[in-house]
Amino acid sequence: MRHLLLILALLAAPVAAQQVPQSQAQIQLSFAPLVREAAPAVVNIYAKIMAEPRGTPLQRDPFFERFFRDPFSEKPRVQNSLGSGVILSADGIVVSNYHVVGMATEIRVVLSDRREYSARVLLGDEDSDLAILKIAAEEDLPFLELRDSAEVEVGELVLAIGNPFGVGQTVSSGIVSGLARSGVGGGNSGVGYFIQTDAPINPGNSGGALIDVAGRLIGINTSILTRSGGSNGIGFAIPADLVAVFVEQARTGARRFGRPWAGISGQPVDSDMAGPLGLDRPGGIIVSGLHPASPFLAAGLDVGDVITSVDGAPVNTPAEMIYRMSVAGLGRTAQVTRLRDGVEAEISVSLIAAPDLPPRDEAVLGQRSLLPGLRLVRINPAVLSEMNLPLESEGVVVVDAGLGARVGLRSGDVILAINGVEVAHPEDVATVLGGQVRRIEMIVQRVTGRTVLRFRI
Incomplete structure (x- = not known):
């Protein structure tokens, strides 16, 4: 009741806000009781991050670095990151942003009463920008409850x-x-x-x-x-x-955040699409692609269908759909409303992690290769998810360019063919680059389109 009176007072007409308080109750109206209760559970976080010196591309190249060695060159330095966090349980579970603590080597958490503790990251995810910490405290700590x-x-x-x-x-x-x-x-x-x-x-x-x-x-x-x-x-x-x-x-001890995988591509339905799709207003996501391993495909979804809701909550963007799936959680089933030919139907979709099949068969090219240090994996649904690759990507993707950076290769490049031969497996690349061939023509797929890299070694 007290909070309700406070809200009504704060939303009162501007003229009333300029009047002199007429009673002791009006004088005492404030957020102070609420802040007094909640503030002890909000903490300051100080994190130390080791930052590598940037240098030039040639200085970072293992082949050329010996020519740029300088005893007075910049060494890794410590950067201090400042942020906030919230205690969520009496035993010291704290949530903060990944960009505050994700790369930290040392974390200190300071409470509003100046108590100070060390902390470690239990789980972090850069895409969601969330990190869960554990405070090394023996006593019970103040915490906030989560609201639906x-x-x-x-x-x-x-x-x-x-x-x-x-x-x-x-x-x-x-x-x-x-x-x-x-x-x-x-x-x-x-x-x-x-x-x-x-x-x-x-x-x-x-x-x-x-x-x-x-x-x-x-x-x-x-x-x-x-x-x-x-x-x-x-x-x-x-x-x-x-x-x-x-x-x-x-x-539960997870070291990586498990986000349900949709295995679909699509776009929001705009006003031009709504009528032909049987919608009276823009809304939902029209499906433009389905991976063969997609749980949505297994549930009966097809290209051209419109997804309008997940577990009863409307979804209008792919990000919103992934959020609804993430909140439902891995291992559960989501009720998805599908619109096809103007008719709505509910389908049950299993919320699974992106399958790590077929095996990624990672390969790192050795010193005798034309491009030593080049790290490659075979593309599967898990790799698609981890590297944010287009759904239709197949074959081999560059994880670390190594000396391949000298010839223009980048992490995330999908190698399609070398010297006119299609590439389907990391060993295909290793075989060609480990041979006696000195002229290379490599076709790679990037977000911006196909690129041809030609070089001679």
Whole structure:
């Protein structure tokens, strides 16, 4: 009731805000009780990261590095990363952003009462920009409860708690200004799915808490949309439902986040597509491709079908669909609504990890090869997922270019053919580059299209 009175008071007319308080109750209206309860569970995180010197491409080349050796050259240096985190359990489980602690060699967690602990990363995922830590504490710690993200609505009053600019713990207020935001802030593969808020979020707030008026965690502050480097009132938080899945996997000992694999490609349905597809308005995802091992294909989905919801929640982008699948969790079954020829139907889709079959058969070319250090794997669904390759990719992909970087090879290049011979297995590449041939013509597939690399050794 007290929180409700506070909300009504804060949303009152601007004229009322300029009036002198008429009673002791009006004077005492504030966020203080809520902050007093929630703030102890929000921590400051200090991480040390060993940064390798950049140098030039030739200096990083194993062949040429001897010509550039300099006893006074730059050595690996320590960088300090500053961010925030949230304690989620009395035994010291903490969530933060991957970009804060993911590459750290040393992590210190400081509570609001200045207690300080060392911590280690249990589970991290760069694409989701989440990391789960464990504090080395013997006593019970204050923590925040997670709120069901499906209950969060636009317009709700929220507080952001963190350590912006390293000035110490601060609190800012605002509202939830948007839901289901994707393709913004954090993540490298388009799997981001965020709650948007106008509560000011600044550098150092990363990993901090976005809480509701009941003191429950609704999201982890992760990024801002800005041109100046400061808050412009557009901040993004990772929903608590995804955080809960991370915690569950971390407690089971997972070393890598297990995200369900869809094995499909598609695009949002726009206004031009909606009518011909039997929709009265734009929405959903039209399927343009299906991998032979896709669980959606096994469930009866076909190219041209439209996916409109997962477990009853509407999906309008691929990122939103992957989020819904991730929240449901590996090993479970999702109820997917499919639209075909204007008729809706529900199909049950098994949520599986990307199969690591056929075997990837990794190969690293030796010193006698034309391109020593070149590391290759055969493409399978797991490799597609890990390297964010197009769904239709087949054959062999470059994991590490090694000396191949000298001739233009990059990580993620799919080698299609060498000297006119199609490549289907890493050993095919090893055989050609280990022979007596000195003129090489290599056709590779990149996101930007096919490229021909010609070189002589």
